[in-house]
Amino acid sequence: MSMNRRRFLSSASSAGAVSFAGSAGLLTALGNSKAYAADMSGYKALVCLFFFGGQDAHDTVLPFDQSSYDGYAALRSGLFSDYAAQAGGSSRERARLRELAPTNAAEFGGRQFALPEALDPLKALFDSGNAAIIGNVGPLIEPMVRSDFNQGIKTQPQRLFSHNDQQSTWMSSSPEGETLGWGGRLVDNIAGQTPIFSAISTFGNTVFLSGQTTTQFALSTSGPPEVSRLRNNNNGLLGPASGSDAAAQLLIDQYKDVRAIRSNLYEKDSAAVAERAFSSNEAYRGALDNAVALETAFPSSRLGAQLGAVAEAISIRGSLNMSRQVFFVGMGGFDTHDNQAEDLTLLHTDYAASIAAFYAATQELGIENDVTLFTGSDFGRSLVGNGNGTDHGWGAHHFVVGGAVNGNHIYGDIPPYATGHAHDAGNGRLIPNVSVEQYAATLGKWYGLTDTELTSVFPSLVNFAQKDLGFMV
Amino acid sequence: MRHLAAHKNSRSLRSLFTLYIAAILLAGCGGGGVSAPQPQPQPPTVSSVFNSDVKTSRFLGKATFGATLTDINSLTGTEVSNWIKGEFNKPATHYLPVIITEIQALADGDRLPNRRISDHFFDAAISANDQLRQRVVLALSEIIVVSNGGQLGNNPATMAHYMDILSDQAFGNYRDLLEDITYSPAMGFYLTYIANQKGDPETGRVPDENYARELMQLFTLGLLELNLDGTHKLDDQGEPIEIFNNSDITGLAKVFTGLSYENNDFGQRGNDRSATYRPLVVFSAQHSQLEKAFLGTTIPANTNGRRSIDQALDAIFQHGNMAPFLSRQLIQRLTASSPSPAYVQRVSRSFEEGTFVLPDRSVVGTGERGDMQATIAAILLDADALQDPATAPAESGKIREPMVRIINWARAFNETTPNAHDERLLGNLSTIGQHPFRSPSVFNFFRPGFIAPGSETAAAGLTAPELQIMNESSSIAYINTINAFIYERANNYSDDPEGGVNPDYRGETAIAHDGAALINRLDLILTGGSLNAETRARILSMMDQVPVRAGTNDEAADRLARVRLTITMVMTAPGYLVQR
Numbered sequence A: 001m002s003m004n005r006r007r008f009l010s011s012a013s014s015a016g017a018v019s020f021a022g023s024a025g026l027l028t029a030l031g032n033s034k035a036y037a038a039d040m041s042g043y044k045a046l047v048c049l050f051f052f053g054g055q056d057a058h059d060t061v062l063p064f065d066q067s068s069y070d071g072y073a074a075l076r077s078g079l080f081s082d083y084a085a086q087a088g089g090s091s092r093e094r095a096r097l098r099e100l101a102p103t104n105a106a107e108f109g110g111r112q113f114a115l116p117e118a119l120d121p122l123k124a125l126f127d128s129g130n131a132a133i134i135g136n137v138g139p140l141i142e143p144m145v146r147s148d149f150n151q152g153i154k155t156q157p158q159r160l161f162s163h164n165d166q167q168s169t170w171m172s173s174s175p176e177g178e179t180l181g182w183g184g185r186l187v188d189n190i191a192g193q194t195p196i197f198s199a200i201s202t203f204g205n206t207v208f209l210s211g212q213t214t215t216q217f218a219l220s221t222s223g224p225p226e227v228s229r230l231r232n233n234n235n236g237l238l239g240p241a242s243g244s245d246a247a248a249q250l251l252i253d254q255y256k257d258v259r260a261i262r263s264n265l266y267e268k269d270s271a272a273v274a275e276r277a278f279s280s281n282e283a284y285r286g287a288l289d290n291a292v293a294l295e296t297a298f299p300s301s302r303l304g305a306q307l308g309a310v311a312e313a314i315s316i317r318g319s320l321n322m323s324r325q326v327f328f329v330g331m332g333g334f335d336t337h338d339n340q341a342e343d344l345t346l347l348h349t350d351y352a353a354s355i356a357a358f359y360a361a362t363q364e365l366g367i368e369n370d371v372t373l374f375t376g377s378d379f380g381r382s383l384v385g386n387g388n389g390t391d392h393g394w395g396a397h398h399f400v401v402g403g404a405v406n407g408n409h410i411y412g413d414i415p416p417y418a419t420g421h422a423h424d425a426g427n428g429r430l431i432p433n434v435s436v437e438q439y440a441a442t443l444g445k446w447y448g449l450t451d452t453e454l455t456s457v458f459p460s461l462v463n464f465a466q467k468d469l470g471f472m473v
Numbered sequence B: 001m002r003h004l005a006a007h008k009n010s011r012s013l014r015s016l017f018t019l020y021i022a023a024i025l026l027a028g029c030g031g032g033g034v035s036a037p038q039p040q041p042q043p044p045t046v047s048s049v050f051n052s053d054v055k056t057s058r059f060l061g062k063a064t065f066g067a068t069l070t071d072i073n074s075l076t077g078t079e080v081s082n083w084i085k086g087e088f089n090k091p092a093t094h095y096l097p098v099i100i101t102e103i104q105a106l107a108d109g110d111r112l113p114n115r116r117i118s119d120h121f122f123d124a125a126i127s128a129n130d131q132l133r134q135r136v137v138l139a140l141s142e143i144i145v146v147s148n149g150g151q152l153g154n155n156p157a158t159m160a161h162y163m164d165i166l167s168d169q170a171f172g173n174y175r176d177l178l179e180d181i182t183y184s185p186a187m188g189f190y191l192t193y194i195a196n197q198k199g200d201p202e203t204g205r206v207p208d209e210n211y212a213r214e215l216m217q218l219f220t221l222g223l224l225e226l227n228l229d230g231t232h233k234l235d236d237q238g239e240p241i242e243i244f245n246n247s248d249i250t251g252l253a254k255v256f257t258g259l260s261y262e263n264n265d266f267g268q269r270g271n272d273r274s275a276t277y278r279p280l281v282v283f284s285a286q287h288s289q290l291e292k293a294f295l296g297t298t299i300p301a302n303t304n305g306r307r308s309i310d311q312a313l314d315a316i317f318q319h320g321n322m323a324p325f326l327s328r329q330l331i332q333r334l335t336a337s338s339p340s341p342a343y344v345q346r347v348s349r350s351f352e353e354g355t356f357v358l359p360d361r362s363v364v365g366t367g368e369r370g371d372m373q374a375t376i377a378a379i380l381l382d383a384d385a386l387q388d389p390a391t392a393p394a395e396s397g398k399i400r401e402p403m404v405r406i407i408n409w410a411r412a413f414n415e416t417t418p419n420a421h422d423e424r425l426l427g428n429l430s431t432i433g434q435h436p437f438r439s440p441s442v443f444n445f446f447r448p449g450f451i452a453p454g455s456e457t458a459a460a461g462l463t464a465p466e467l468q469i470m471n472e473s474s475s476i477a478y479i480n481t482i483n484a485f486i487y488e489r490a491n492n493y494s495d496d497p498e499g500g501v502n503p504d505y506r507g508e509t510a511i512a513h514d515g516a517a518l519i520n521r522l523d524l525i526l527t528g529g530s531l532n533a534e535t536r537a538r539i540l541s542m543m544d545q546v547p548v549r550a551g552t553n554d555e556a557a558d559r560l561a562r563v564r565l566t567i568t569m570v571m572t573a574p575g576y577l578v579q580r
Helices: A066-075 A077-084 A117-127 A146-151 A163-172 A182-187 A245-256 A265-288 A302-315 A340-364 A436-447 A451-457 B012-026 B053-063 B069-075 B080-089 B096-104 B116-127 B131-141 B156-169 B174-182 B185-190 B210-220 B246-253 B273-277 B305-318 B322-334 B341-353 B372-380 B402-412 B465-469 B472-486 B515-527 B533-545 B555-571
Strands: A044-051 A113-115 A131-138 A199-201 A324-331 A371-377 A396-401 A410-412 B292-294 B297-299
Touching: A044 A163, A044 A182, A044 A302, A044 A340, A044 A436, A066 A077, A077 A340, A113 A117, A117 A131, A117 A340, A117 A396, A131 A436, A163 A182, A163 A371, A182 A199, A182 A324, A182 A436, A182 A451, A245 A265, A245 B533, A245 B555, A265 B472, A302 A324, A302 A340, A324 A340, A340 A371, A340 A396, A371 A436, A436 A451, B053 B069, B053 B080, B053 B131, B053 B372, B053 B515, B069 B515, B080 B131, B080 B372, B096 B116, B096 B156, B116 B131, B116 B156, B116 B402, B131 B156, B131 B322, B131 B372, B156 B174, B156 B185, B156 B273, B174 B210, B174 B305, B174 B372, B185 B273, B210 B246, B210 B305, B210 B322, B246 B292, B292 B305, B297 B305, B305 B322, B322 B341, B322 B372, B341 B372, B402 B472, B402 B515, B402 B555, B472 B555, B515 B533, B515 B555, B533 B555
Parallel strands: A044 A324, A044 A371, A131 A410, A199 A324
Antiparallel strands: A131 A396, A371 A396, B292 B297
């Protein structure tokens, strides 16, 4: 990645972030001193659940009406054989699909949709009105259809079909290299709360949570770690000096590189991470002391553990003095070029159970109307497979879950399960009907941002007529 | 006239060519109008790289898995050119034979644990003779990524076969490396092209695109057009230029069809398990007979699989992006997180020209494009890599990878017979952000282009890959992990006190009563003289808290406590964390 210094933002933030956004849109900088004018009363949390690798939307929201289903089965005969070969038979037999009955079913003119049985816990949330489907969402700069794409006459997002670039574009409106993400931007400048825990990740460092003033906190699913055996009598790090406060302080000061004057930039950054590690973990640990353990049980998977940690974090929002938080939770394994029947089923089972547990936890805390979980992924996948897998796509169908969601409804659109239609980019890769920015701006508006602020965070939003997709109450 | 060190190479033509180049250079550069590849700008003069113990330590910290006092003492005052040629000539450590032996020794129904792969890697990194080669193996494993974190964990022999390819080609040629990797079951499995079939117009099925994309995007060229110095070329609007689109991918995908294990049945491993750890073969019936067009190249219809793969790899390998894309990343793995464009350009030239002139005027490399010896020598012996930290720019340096720091420790304290398998902690280091050969995806633990939000390096426009895995969680985990080893608290599986990875602190405990001497010794070995005044002062203050009660029963414990405290304070200091 080269350093193209000509692309500095015009009103550079204190981070001096260099954007490689180009025609994908520069994230315009808000002044550091300007707090959001938006309504930031009460408490709201956004939880981004990101499926790394590109989840196959076609195999997540399936066609159900007989005609569409038959066409789909024919196009995916290889995949359907794999499903049929599974123990217990094919979960994709029409009789085993779970028909959806969205409130806007009539808009699809006879076409019907279903979820696979592995997503039953999530379907229950959909049916009860607490989850919605956003159909065919993906990165877009301006609305496009097939002829635009084939003739190259509209501005299309950069570096389509590339995992890392599309992950970055979902999170920051720009390909890999961008340093500001919209999740972090949403919690910048929240008045009255210390920024330190406004953005929390349980899946490592992510551009999604990086704002102009917001730096993420990496939360370990086993709790905020501390240095082991610091003062463990003679068995500890200090050995014979275990009783000495001065010795303990010296060691911690050294770990934090306190008072060091450094010129090398990598040394400075290493020291900054260490310092934050100590101060943030200590503050979080202090807040956890007052935590009341949740009764809701989470699956024992890595995702279950992450969502459990997020629920716990939300439970101590008072101690942490938070009014707005954004969380990032991740799950890998969705790049199903191969073995899709087996792999996707396991993934579906895991995330449906984990999301349902998370929703139950928010009910237990009495704040289900204040917490919204939404999914995202690099892209959807091709409809025409390669045998027992699928290849990189573009638009995909995603879920939004929470008490404030206008659920049991399909927003956006679900294009036909065929090739050659107006949103086919080839081989059934979908040109999105709605853009990620429209999706995110809808969440941002619920969060409390004004229209002006939303336009600032989402630079391509101006190109779309519908800036609020309507899925939030 | 200096005697040219013999360049061992199995291809005699290459050897002749090397001698030809060397003869021209020795005869007087550029004289007589003889046409020959231009030698590189002269690196530092003979013997300066090893002319002090701190300089020797710093170099070894980059070119091996960690300096040892033995090496520092024996190499200081000698010529680095000889050292590096010696490294190039050392036989490669191989992983497959020992893995096969272990598999064969298993009881029926037992499986070799996934961790055996990284266990053997740790052992090699800590104590094997071919240090530079294994350093390059690790670097390559983070570029041409195959991970055994998923299902490949059940196939250690397949994984070991892949590691041996990296080991054999680390000092070979990148084009050969690409070919060996393409035919490896490990990559075929990991990027899902084993039994990848040609398209079927009736069902609409098309070939799997996974390898076609990642081969170009991650292993050879990247997505954006590059200058030789690694910077992006820009179009008339000042935008970077994408060098391929999805149509190139679908064209190239046709090339990697028909590959499968060598047996009678396409797509089957067959009864002979060794098919999973020897090269894949092309089944012509499943190989695409269509025209294959990508990157401005067209492979004619009805070209067979082997020839198609050969032509495709040639076309990719010859692209202008190949040298800068690879060179910048190799530099990042070895010496500098954000190398200057000039540094990248010099290394790219060595890659393209296939030779490098060492300080003693001898030449390494065969003169073929993609020569790894020339490239590695160019990286390690570049003036940018050899700058004195006291005067080097603030943008120089590289954060040591967390898993490599553990290996540094083991070497620094003379573990010469490691048995990583006996260390519980070495089975899974994911809490510190990475584990050898177990990347979470083909994108490695961190991206070469990662810019750390809100950081000083970001403000200066620098890339900092290792910062991508450093956060509040992993940095504390690193402290606890390294302390478990330093304080010899890491649990072993066996009762053998010599089992596992253990330090020998005798050299340190002997001088532990002298705080300044102890600091100097550890600063030399671990950081090559990069500890700052504040760290030294703090360690000395800590020494005051742990006096040595000489002549008592507590003396040995006091000495050991001082040593361990000093080590933990050094190995968490930014002066150590950042390799200069």
